[in-house]
Amino acid sequence: MPARGADQASGATPVSLVCCGLIGTMVDDRGMVDRAYSEAIATQGVVTGTAAYARCMAQVHQSRGQHAVDVLRPMFPDSQARAQAAHVVLDRSFCDAIGRMGVTPVPGAEEVIDKLAGAGIRICLITSFSRRVLTAVLDMLGWWDRVNLTLTPQDVPRGSPCPDLVLSAMLRLGVADVRETAVAQDAESGILCGRRAGAGIVAGVLTGAHSASRLRRAGATHLIPTVAQLPELLQAAGDPAPESAPDAPAAGTRPTSRVPSESRRAGNDR
Secondary structure (H helix, E strand, O other): OOOHHHHHHOOOOOOOEEEEEOEOOOEOOOOHHHHHHHHHHHOOOOOOOOHHHHHHHHHHHHOOOOOHHHHHHHHOOOOHHHHHHHHHHHHHHHHHHHHHHOOOEOOOHHHHHHHHHHOOOEEEEEOOOOHHHHHHHHHHHOOHHHOOEEEOHHHOOOOOOOOHHHHHHHHHOOOOOHHHEEEEEOOHHHHHHHHHOOOOEEEEEOOOOOOHHHHHHHOOOEEEOOHHHHHHHHHHOOOOOOOOOOOOOOOOOOOOOOOOOOOOOOOOOO
């Protein structure tokens, strides 16, 4: 990578942190999100083939990227207890599906992690689901040692589209200038989170929930077909990532227990 002084002299702010969405951006959805929501709302009497079901699933698609419980609350405006109960089922259903079906990275996602880490760029993975779901995904993939930080809405006062998740990543990983952060997200709320946090690059990724036009309207500074194009985008923006990652020390140490308490894995700073 070029020296920092050279980047600054050219007017570009070098990227030192990349915040990536998890499901849909780095990991293939494979329909698991819709099935989990469908099973969750069914426990509250909202079943397939009804107008209520169609409305609720439209709400799911509209609100993807927001904290899962915030997606469910408008479906049950007269009973927040029902929304909370549905969220518990969603969480369990999603984790069960991960255990049965496994998880698959988006093609090129692991190579992106290696290239960014090899370039000295810190990596934060962000999800709109619970830490239990995030733990199940990263355990399955073996990614704990490959990233610097993981965040869920449970780790911050407000989930996306508020800026808290990206701002928290900046603070925890010591970013001196918000413009040093790049965000890659597949949903409108994730794009809004990045823009509101002041990230220098907010890339809409077209492998997930929302269309290119919707991501652009939300304020995406760039659109890329998949996260595999992210290193190329950073290179074009003035912060080149190497074509192949050199050998580098591990990003950190994987937690020792598979299902620790929330406090043990709440934002696993390396």
